[in-house]
Amino acid sequence: MEFSKMFIQNMAVLVTFAYIANLIYKYAIYRTSGVVKYIGSVLLLIAGGWSATFFGFELREGIIFDMRIVPLLIAIFVYQRSPVVFVVGLGIGLTRFAFGFTDAALAGFINLTILGFVGALLNSWLRSVNWSFLRQAAVALVVINVLNCVNIAIFGVIPADEYLLHILPYTLPTSLLLCSFFAFILRDFQKDQHRAVELGKLNRLLRQQTEELEKNKAVLEDRAKQLQLASQYKSEFLANMSHELRTPLNSIINLAQFISDSAEDTSSEEMHRYGQLIFHSGEDLLKIINDILDLSKVEAGKLEVVTEDISLVEIPTWVGPYFELTAERKQLTFDIRVEEDLPDTICSDPQRLQQILRNLLANAFKFTETGKVELNIYKAEEPQLKGEWVVFAVRDTGIGIAAEKHFTIFEAFQQADSTVSKKYGGTGLGLSISRDLARLLGGFIRVESAEGKGSTFALFLPLS
Structure with a gap:
C-alpha cells in the first residue's frame, strides 16, 4: 500500500512540474524560434523525468521507485518524429546517474533506454494507424508499463521473486491508473491548445476580413467621390x-x-x-x-490607327498656316523649330498626330494673351524608357496650370478651373482625346507648368 501512496505523491509532483513547465514554455520558450522551441520542449520533458526521480520513493539505499515513465508517454503522443522520443527516454535514463553511479542507477538507465527505443517504435506505428486517441493511449500505456515491469524484474537489483510477488501487484495497477489520469490531462490540454490555435486562426482571419472591409470601404468612398x-x-x-x-x-x-x-x-x-x-x-x-x-x-476601343511613314520636315506645313492667322490676330510670336539630327521619317498615324498637335497648339493660343507659342521637334532619350523618342513640345507664355491640376486637365469634360471654360470657352475634351490618341500611337504626353508662368505640353512618340 505504501507503493500506491508513493506513486500518487510522485504523480502530484509531476502534475505540479507539468504546470510550471507549461508556464515556462508559454511565456519564455514559445516566443523563440522553431528549433529553440523544439529543443526546449525536449529538455522540459527530460527535466520532468529528473524531478520524478528526485521526489521518488527510496525503497532501499540507491533503489528509487517513481513515475519517470510519464514524460516518455507524453513524448510518444506529442512528437511527430520517432528519434525524438528515443532521445527523451535516453535523456531521462541519463538523469538517473545524477543520484549516484550505482547498480540501481545503471539498471534505471538501461530500463529507460529500452523504453525510449520501444516508445519510438510505438510513436511511428501509432501515427500510421487510424485509431482514436483513447485506443492509442490504452495500447501505449499498457505496453510501456508492462515493459517497465519486465525490465525491472530482469535488470533491477531487487530479486525478481520479491519484486513480482510483493511490489508489482501494487505498482503496476497504480502506475496504469495514474498514467491513464495523466493521459486524460494531456488530452484535455491538447484540446485546449487546438482550440487556442483555431481561435488564433479565426482572429487572424477576422483581422484580415476587417482590413479588407476597411480597404473596400475606402475604395467605395473613393469611387463615390469619383462618381460625384x-x-x-x-x-x-x-x-x-x-x-x-x-x-x-x-x-x-x-x-x-x-x-x-x-x-x-x-x-x-x-x-x-x-x-x-x-x-x-x-x-x-x-x-x-x-x-x-x-x-x-x-x-x-474602336478607334482605328493607320500607320505610315511621316516626313518630319513636312509637319510644320500641317500646323503652320492653320495657326499663323491666330497668332497674327492675337499679336503673338509663333515659331516652329525642327532639329537637324532627326531621322527623315517616323512610322505613325498622320491624321491622329495632326489632331494631337492641333489640340495642343489650339490650347496654347487660347490661353496665351501675350508673348509667344513655340512648337519644337527634337530627339530625346529617356533614362527610364527604352529606345529613342521624337518629342513634339508645345510651349506657351500663357496663364499656366497649378501643379495640383496637372492630372485633372486630362480627364474628359474637365478644365483646370470651372471659370476657365466661362472665360475662354471650350468643352474640355481636347487634352483627354490627345492623351488617349498618344497612347494608341505608342507614346505619351508630359506636362510642365506653373500658374502664371506658361505651360509646356510634350508629345513623346517612339522612333521605332
Whole structure:
C-alpha cells in the first residue's frame, strides 16, 4: 500500500512540474524560434523525468521507485518524429546517474533506454494507424508499463521473486491508473491548445476580413467621390457644351435667316463674308461633334490607327498656316523649330498626330494673351524608357496650370478651373482625346507648368 501512496505523491509532483513547465514554455520558450522551441520542449520533458526521480520513493539505499515513465508517454503522443522520443527516454535514463553511479542507477538507465527505443517504435506505428486517441493511449500505456515491469524484474537489483510477488501487484495497477489520469490531462490540454490555435486562426482571419472591409470601404468612398466628381464634370460639360453648340449654331441660323430675308439687297462681297462666317461656324460645330465621337470611340476601343511613314520636315506645313492667322490676330510670336539630327521619317498615324498637335497648339493660343507659342521637334532619350523618342513640345507664355491640376486637365469634360471654360470657352475634351490618341500611337504626353508662368505640353512618340 505504501507503493500506491508513493506513486500518487510522485504523480502530484509531476502534475505540479507539468504546470510550471507549461508556464515556462508559454511565456519564455514559445516566443523563440522553431528549433529553440523544439529543443526546449525536449529538455522540459527530460527535466520532468529528473524531478520524478528526485521526489521518488527510496525503497532501499540507491533503489528509487517513481513515475519517470510519464514524460516518455507524453513524448510518444506529442512528437511527430520517432528519434525524438528515443532521445527523451535516453535523456531521462541519463538523469538517473545524477543520484549516484550505482547498480540501481545503471539498471534505471538501461530500463529507460529500452523504453525510449520501444516508445519510438510505438510513436511511428501509432501515427500510421487510424485509431482514436483513447485506443492509442490504452495500447501505449499498457505496453510501456508492462515493459517497465519486465525490465525491472530482469535488470533491477531487487530479486525478481520479491519484486513480482510483493511490489508489482501494487505498482503496476497504480502506475496504469495514474498514467491513464495523466493521459486524460494531456488530452484535455491538447484540446485546449487546438482550440487556442483555431481561435488564433479565426482572429487572424477576422483581422484580415476587417482590413479588407476597411480597404473596400475606402475604395467605395473613393469611387463615390469619383462618381460625384464625374457627375459634376458632366454637369459642367453639358452647360459648356450647350454654349459651345449654341454659339456656332445660332450664327449659322441667324446668318442664313439674314441672307434669306435680304438676299436682293446684299452685295456679293457681303454675301461672301457671310458665307465664310457660316463655313467657319459649321467647322467649329463639326469639330465639337468629332471630338465627342472620337472620345466615345477611344473609350469603346474602336478607334482605328493607320500607320505610315511621316516626313518630319513636312509637319510644320500641317500646323503652320492653320495657326499663323491666330497668332497674327492675337499679336503673338509663333515659331516652329525642327532639329537637324532627326531621322527623315517616323512610322505613325498622320491624321491622329495632326489632331494631337492641333489640340495642343489650339490650347496654347487660347490661353496665351501675350508673348509667344513655340512648337519644337527634337530627339530625346529617356533614362527610364527604352529606345529613342521624337518629342513634339508645345510651349506657351500663357496663364499656366497649378501643379495640383496637372492630372485633372486630362480627364474628359474637365478644365483646370470651372471659370476657365466661362472665360475662354471650350468643352474640355481636347487634352483627354490627345492623351488617349498618344497612347494608341505608342507614346505619351508630359506636362510642365506653373500658374502664371506658361505651360509646356510634350508629345513623346517612339522612333521605332
